Amino acid sequence: MQVNQPSNIIDRVIALERELAAVRKKVGLSSAVIARGGLTLVDDSYIKVTDSDGVEILYIGPDAEGKQRFVLRREGGATLMYTAGSSQYGRDYWAMTDSSGRIIVSDSAETGVGLARPFLPIPLYAQFIPHTYTDNPDIGEASGYMSINVSKLAGETVLWEGRASVSHAWVAIDGVWGWAVDQPSVTYRLKFNGTEVGSWTVNAGAVTARKGRFSVSAFTGQDWVGVQVTASASGSGVIACQVLGCYLL
Structure with a gap:
């Protein structure tokens, strides 16, 4: 009986290994389990x-x-979540989107602190008894905004107050500011934990206006922060002091 030489067997094994490697290369990895260790891409x-x-x-x-x-991405290719770089601010950020691609949650590329979306409201509550217009029924109440007589202000007076968990780096406030009766000059201040973050002086008739953005990055991450709107005025008369909205943004 003729017996193949060992060298022939080795040659065949080598050839078989080559063919198997070529098949694997064409087919790719269909399934794999990594026990301990890991996979590193460089x-x-x-x-x-x-x-x-x-x-x-x-x-x-x-x-x-x-x-x-x-x-x-979602089924069909619509974006669900991603990271990206901001050419404007030079920072990376992450974002989650709805099915139309609109960002619904993201962090701030501008400051690197806190959220950018969604804007979150700060509820504020009146700390004063509004002025009534028995002698001037055509203004104030008829215009739909709250106001207070300058004589009721004891220097700088807290008119609105609330609490916030500060998740963003900026805040803005919208409301009605300025004269209601006569022409007093009034300065409004927005404070976080007693620290002024923004102010605006109005020497004009009552107008609806948004004030800010004001930076609150020093408070980002803090809970139960006291938020106040104060007013101080010179002269006599009645001032508008109606908060319509206050948002972290």
């Missing part, structure tokens, strides 16, 4: 997941500018 490698229609669902890796990005 030199700007990336991970991409596509669905059965070839639509990219997940991407982790460099973008066109070489910066590392994460993108998660």
